[in-house]
Amino acid sequence: MSQNNLCKRIIPCLDVANGRTVKGVNFQGLRDMGDPIELAKAYENQGADEIVFLDITASHEKRSTMLLWVERVARNLSIPFTVGGGVNTIDDVQALLQAGADKVSVNTQAVKNPELITDIKTKFGSQCCVVAIDAKRNSKGIALVLIKGGRENTGMVAFDWAKKCVELGAGEILLTSWDKDGTQSGFDLELVKEFASNLPVPVIASGGAKNSESFVDVFKEANADAALAATIFHDGSHTVGAIKNILNQEGVQVRIC
């Protein structure tokens, strides 16, 4: 096999509501974790390769507050960042990219209106089009697509949907395992491997990160291109830098700052 020296990426994920970073269990009892820009900057300094922000604001004023903090993020970060959460139209995408986001992530709306993916690709290029897929296994172990923050099961096979997304123009797939999310029991290696080994675009693994071993496994065994985590970084139990040092020792190509 030919040599691919591209670094495996570590991506902290921040949930944002009303311009503040929040943390909660199933969106209940949200706790204020501080200014998203300060947190993101701290992760950049730790060696994060990219940041993902998900806006979970429920209010109608969402869009204007969202663009304000995205602009602030763009002024302060010098690494790429992705914004998702309620991106519904090509105008939403344009506004976010103009505010300085490098990539936009779409989820529920892409399922409802797959043309949105093609529109993003045609207008702005597939490199800025991330499709987020929330996957949950059924009783037979087949991963199906959830939408609306996990409240609705579409019955679609997640891998088939991912292939379709790539055909439509997705540049990257953000794959979250709902069986693993929040469990801190490691990534769903089998699921990630199926996606990462068979799709022609990068796959970001999400859901279940516990410690540096989880990252070693998801890169070495499941062939992920990037791995995303929230809790283990926010609670201070792990730094991006410490995880990267271990990955480096394990022979995984990472960017050491």
Place this chain on the structure above:
Amino acid sequence: MKIEVDLVNIDGGNKGSVLRLLDRLDVSVNEVDQNKMPDGNRPLILPGVGAFGAVMQSIEKGGLSSRIIELVKQGTPYLGICVGMQILFDQSEETPGVAGLKLVPGTVVKFTKGKVPQIGWNKLDNAKSNGYEPGYAYFVNSYYAVPQNENDTLYSAEYHERYCAAVQHDNITGFQFHPEKSGAFGQTLMQKWLSDVAK
């Protein structure tokens, strides 16, 4: 004294992140296009996102590309980023039949292996030093330049094959990666280029 640069405006190009980096570095930016031609008193930066043909078409309007060629041949420093580097060459597989600026001999070809575009951080190895340090930079590209003269390559990197990640030829510099998205290291590279051309 505050460093000043001329930033070439391209239709549809995303110059925002380059502007923000220059702002963080306290550089004063003068935007130029076919209506406001560069006069050669400041170094030129051409940030490029988009297709080779589209970028060439955009700067050919009103004779802007001829002016750029003239100034660069007279010694005005030029920094091209991403497609802004690729258009320095003769032509590209991306848009056959469209001529580049032909300021550095060579062509631009497409990656033939692996996931294309290459998106992510890759390691820059020095082909020559010129005072530039090795490090990790952020790339988003499907095409890369193949300089005719090996000695023009500043950095090389590996993506299933060894490729040219930056060129430097007299007053001309090209970065295939995005310094504006490459963290502290990217900022250092930009500062290095600015301090060299401000001399």
